[in-house]
Amino acid sequence: MIAGSGNDLRRDGRISGALYLVVVLAGMFCLAYVPSKLGGTLAEASAHADLFRTGIAAFMLMQVAFLLLPLALYRVLGDVDRCAAMLMVALAAVSVPIGLVALAQRMEALSLLQDAGANADAAFALCLQRYSHGLRIASLFWGLWLLPFGWLVLRSGRIPRVLGLLLVLGGIGYVVQVFGGLVPDLADSALIGYVRLPAAFGEIGSCLWLLVFGARAGRIGVSPPANP
Numbered sequence: 001m002i003a004g005s006g007n008d009l010r011r012d013g014r015i016s017g018a019l020y021l022v023v024v025l026a027g028m029f030c031l032a033y034v035p036s037k038l039g040g041t042l043a044e045a046s047a048h049a050d051l052f053r054t055g056i057a058a059f060m061l062m063q064v065a066f067l068l069l070p071l072a073l074y075r076v077l078g079d080v081d082r083c084a085a086m087l088m089v090a091l092a093a094v095s096v097p098i099g100l101v102a103l104a105q106r107m108e109a110l111s112l113l114q115d116a117g118a119n120a121d122a123a124f125a126l127c128l129q130r131y132s133h134g135l136r137i138a139s140l141f142w143g144l145w146l147l148p149f150g151w152l153v154l155r156s157g158r159i160p161r162v163l164g165l166l167l168v169l170g171g172i173g174y175v176v177q178v179f180g181g182l183v184p185d186l187a188d189s190a191l192i193g194y195v196r197l198p199a200a201f202g203e204i205g206s207c208l209w210l211l212v213f214g215a216r217a218g219r220i221g222v223s224p225p226a227n228p
Contacts, residue, residue: 009076009158010214016072017210019065024207026062030055031135042124046113056110059103067096070145076215077152088148095141102134136178143174146199153206158215163205170199 034055038045045052070092078085109127112120150167153159173195180192 006217009217012072012075013158013210013213013215016069016076017207017212017214019069019072020203020207021211022065023062023069024204026058026065030058030062034058040125040128042112042121045109045124049113052110052113056103056106059099059106063096063099063103067093070149073149076158076210077149077156080152080156080158084148084152088145088152091141091145091148095138095145098134098141099138102131102138105131105134136181139174140178143171143178143196143199146171146174146202150202158217159206159209163202163209166198166202167206170196170202173197173199 034051037051038048038055070089074085074089077088105127109124109131112124112127146167150164150169150171153164153167154161176195177192180195
């Protein structure tokens with residue numbers, strides 16, 4: 001079964017790629033760049049209040065795009081295996097409310113930026129700690145959704161299969177990092193920081209492929225049904 005015409009697949013693939021690009025760029029900004037510039041203290045955040053606020057806005061944008069992304073990918077891959085595609089959508093969607101609840105803690109921390117009270121530093125640190133815990137839970141689902149997504153890519157060939165393999169390995173890496181972070185010896189290991197590298201390559205590669213080329217028409221290695 002083929003999901004629409006080749007033109008439809010390319011169009012839907014490029015829409016998916018555009019949404020994925022928003023997720024990737026907003027995620028790199030709010031999850032990597034902003035924390036690297038702000039540090040973890042109230043004084044540092046107060047000195048860069050505009051960047052702190054922009055990071056919150058970028059996280060919201062990322063969540064909106066991430067809610068729409070699996071729905072767009074369903075149009076590209078849903079006919080390959082409907083159950084796996086629905087699982088992909090469900091696992092991605094579950095992470096969004098978890099991420100937004102975590103973000104509420106960062107917004108609470110934002111309200112402390114102008115507070116010079118004696119307990120403000122401790123309250124700010126507590127908010128960031130709760131935000132970090134919420135992100136850990138959300139990141140479990142950021143990894144789990146890659147497993148059905150990668151499997152669908154591997155089965156369909158509508159995106160290069162090497163990217164599907166990286167997505168699956170990256171999804172496993174996310175899960176390993178989440179649970180490994182609960183083990184003191186593993187949490188401090190340098191190796192735990194590298195287990196998500198396949199996800200980075202797979203997601204950025206899939207994003208760029210979809211954005212530039214869209215999805216391939218049909219399935220590689222599967223012959224179309226004969227005309228009756």
